Amino acid sequence: MLNLLWLVLAFPLAGTCLLLAGARRLGHRATAAIGVGSAGLSLLVTLGALVSYAGMHGEVVTQTLYRWIAAGNFTVDLSLRLDSLSAVMLFFVTVVGFLIHVYSVGYMHDEAATAYARYFAYLNLFMFAMLTLVLGANLLVVFVGWEGVGLCSYLLIGFYFEKDWCAAAGKKAFIVNRIGDFGFLLAIVIAFKAFGTVDIAGLQAAMAADPEAAGRWATVLAVLLFVGATGKSAQLPLYVWLPDAMAGPTPVSALIHAATMVTAGVYMVARTSFIYALSPTALLVVAVVGGVTAVFAATIGLAQNDIKKVLAYSTVSQLGYMFLGAGAGAFAAAIFHVFTHAFFKACLFLGAGSVIHACGGEQDMRKMGGLKSHMKATYWTFLVATLALAGIPLFAGFFSKDEILAKVFAAGVGNLHGYGTVYLGLWGLGVVGAFLTAFYMFRVVYMTFHGEYRGSAEQRHHLHESPGVMVWPLRILAGGSVVAGLLGVSKAMVFDWFDSNWFEHLLHPVAPAVTVGHHVSLGVEWGLIVLSVGVAGAGIWLAKRFYFGPEAGAVPARVAAAWPRLYRTVANKYWVDEIYDATVVRPTNRLAWWLWKGLDTVVIDGVLVSLAFFTEIAGDLLRFVQTGNVRNYALMVLGGAILAAAWLLL
Amino acid sequence: MGAELIVIAGKLIVLATLLLTAVPVMVWVERRGAAFIQDRLGPNRVGPWGIIQPIADSVKLLFKEDLTPAGVNRWLYFLAPMISVFIAMLTFIVVPFGDGCGVTILGQPLGSLMVASELEVGVLYLLAISSLGVYGIVLAGWSSNNKYSLLGGLRASAQLISYELSMALAVLGVILATGSLRLDEVVAAQSGKLWNAVPQFLGFVVFVVAAFAETNRLPFDLAEAETELVAGYHVEYSSMKFAAFMMSEYMNMVTVSALLVTLFLGGSTLPGVHLEGWLGLVVSLAVFLGKVAFFMWLFVWVRWSLPRFRYDQLMRLGWKGLLPLATVNLVLVAVGVARGWTWI
Amino acid sequence: MAPTISHFVILAALLLGIGAAGVLLRRSGIAILLGIELMLNAGNLALVAFARQHGNLEGQVFVFFTMAVAAAEVAVGLALLVAIYRRQQSIDVDRLSVMRW
């Protein structure tokens, strides 16, 4: 089964080709069959491959399809690599991807046939690119997937490209991503320059063989890779595209901008963890950026009224947690959070999509409310996912988030690389973030599902539960949000009774954690658990007090009135977009304008125009040689040929 | 030297006899066949079942007045039928029409039964010479100074050029599979495995269709198309000159059938039969003649069964149908050869 | 006595000269194209002769390329002639001087 691994990629690609070729001829039914079918076949092959992989003992399986580039001593194979890390990613990408394909059948059903086909073609292409990214055995193949998901993200954000702001959002995502991609590309180039290979296994071996060079290059490589990761995974300062990316269809937001693509950065950091392990500085950078982003994005999320925007900022914030974990050297914990997050965040987005679908395209939570009675399944699944995200015990997010916080705390207490205080501070930020997360998520739940319906009467009449193809993915994902966490229950939670953190064991050979000698005692660990649960509970309580019951919304209004400047700053997302516009976008535009008007028009065009002018004059003079008689020309040609021959021979 | 010349001369005589005998026989077969298909009697007065009818026809043609219309280009008018017959006869000399089976005459091995057996580029020679056949038709059409003939000649030249391409591509597949340009080697290569018609079915189909076009036979007889161009390029010809065109048409049919058999159907061999000596020689000749006879009958059969194509349909079929098919066939064979599939 | 390379080269030179004369002296577009074909063929003959002299195949390979070029030239040339004929009902190249200056 493992030698059929390439089929995982081949099916979505074939689906794309079929759909693009037949976009004008296929009806809704055929499109859905091809789109979902290819994702489903891919899922089946994945499950088969994973079953046979499970029978092995964590070896690394590589499959080389063909030699892609061979130039001098630079060779790149198009090869796939399956190890426990990519297996985990492969599993949830195909599962979540397949569910979202199914969900899309219902969600996008009102689109015209060609748009429907286009949508599924892009979605399949995304699956192909994402799986390439996950399975790539060398950095260049990973980069192909990396760019591929970027392209699909662009195409799908701008799916409704006839609306200007959607097209603009797509462009913004693409351009911001390019900045990060450039860092990644530089890292690849440097890796080749310094170690002569871009193969991941080869790179690891080369760095192990030459510790001196490895130490010299590790920080540069790691930081450049992380620049790539900040772009793709929407971290400070490159996070600005993700909230705008909500312009795409909601299933796309769920798949690309919550569950899979945006976690690619975390995956990449874990994939190259052997580089990060060599560089304390890079780890610290990752941790700080992650921690700050986690809280920063969470605060913005407090004041958003668009349901998808809140979820978007929540995603940015959660990605921050993942990087925080990775930065503390706990790569397995970070990937574990990626894994659980995929389920509950996809579920949340799809739930939001279901809500939007029911409200006839309305995304503003101020015009929702009381939907609980209209859409039971959506409400309950949304609630389960929210509890998971808020970190309530027994739900998936609790285990993974707590694992990260525990590791960061341990890093702080154990004084990892001598940056103990920084890590402790970051832990504090993480706890604050947990509180904010619980608060804004329950704010969403209360504003959307509880209270009175605040939309128009026409919309109220229209309210309905979504069809089965949309509800069933929700149920399955909600189920995943409950059970996914049980794979990585930390030892402390079972009182060191047995080693229950299966997930960390699984990933240990591929991405070993950077550990500190100091061990946190069981009591302290339980203390941390109780603290974070308490913080989450406090957040929920506050949200209920603010947004539930007859007084709903009154308290926040008073708060906003008390500190108007603070409120405006947060509601306007700290004016980051405006700052970027003033400092980057407009100067660039002006520079381009000057280059156009100054350099291009005057200097370059001037040279060319004068050249043309002299040529024209020369032509004016020479044209009298042209008699217009063909035989005359032939005569000259032959005469010239004879002269040339004579010159050559004599 | 002397013995060699005698053998070659013997082969030439056999060949010419075969070809020239084939013409009256085919005329008879065609007329009787047409009658049979159209449910009537056909010639049945001269000789038993009208067998002598073709001879009577040729005698009649011989004694008809040889008319030269006014305003024709005399030289070309005279030359055209000769070119046709000449080319038609010339093509046959590289076709191996039997297996020598080790028989020697005057101490000289007979070898494979073809005249120019030492020609290394047999297939190419065939293509080259048969491509000249168009001159006869075109010149006849041109020199007659008649608009019907001119149209016939024009159509013929366009049609022949178009279909020759597909035909050559189909032949290329065979050459590729054989690895030689010699026709006797093409036959030899087929004796140990499947006939080429099976692995190269596409090429076979293309060749058969192109063969009909190359011989100007229905459903592709646009060059004469009696219902619209009266008789096309030979409308002004009479007597033996007309007979020459008829002869060349039938000889071309024989040549093309022989080629089909040689290239795609194992030539004079039968799978699983290996005989030596004179018996083998006679059997191989009979096998070859039998296969050729089948295709000759096919020509007749198709002529009286299918309607004529329209000119644009003809061109479309040639360029958009056969050419891509022949290319696909060639690519498939190339892939097969490159992968070392022995059965191809 | 067998013909040597010189014989073939002389023949080639004669054909080339005749072809050149045709190109330079005739006014019919078709005759000019035919002259060009003749010149190309003379070149081919010389190439084959030289290839024989040196005992390698390069000359023969080159002849193939020449043939392909000749085919391309004829295709375009004849298409041009047809286009010209449609325009002015004549293929006299001396009438084609309207595009000068």
Place this chain on the structure above:
Amino acid sequence: MVMTVFVVAAVLAIVSALVAVSHRDPVINVLSLVVTFFCVAVNFALLGANFLAAAQILVYAGALLVLFLFVIMLLGAPQAPESGLHRPVQKTAGLALAAIVIIGGVLLALTMKVLPPASPVTGDAREIGKAMLTTHAFSFELISVLLLAAMVGALMLVKRKH
């Protein structure tokens, strides 16, 4: 024997070439050129290039000249009126140049070193094919592009504009 064949072929080639460039009837021009090309093919065969000889007939006589005939008929055999403008300078210069070409070629042939023909290379199709697709692969590709361009160009030229 070989010499006889050569002489016959050469004389026939020259005579038919002269007819080909001088006769006024374009059809005759084409037909005599067919004869010339045949004779050249015979010369190829004499030089041991059997494959080329066959290809020469196939390409030139079988395809190119048929195309000429086709066009001539399509245009209704335009008999170019060779009267009207005489261009004496052009004529004299043309003849002179042609004469120079011939004389130069003959001189070259007579003065060049005639080696005893090296090991006779037969123009085996296999060898030529190999040379074409290995050492000359680039030229081969170029030629294919050229042919494609010529095809497209010819189509564009004769396309009737609607």
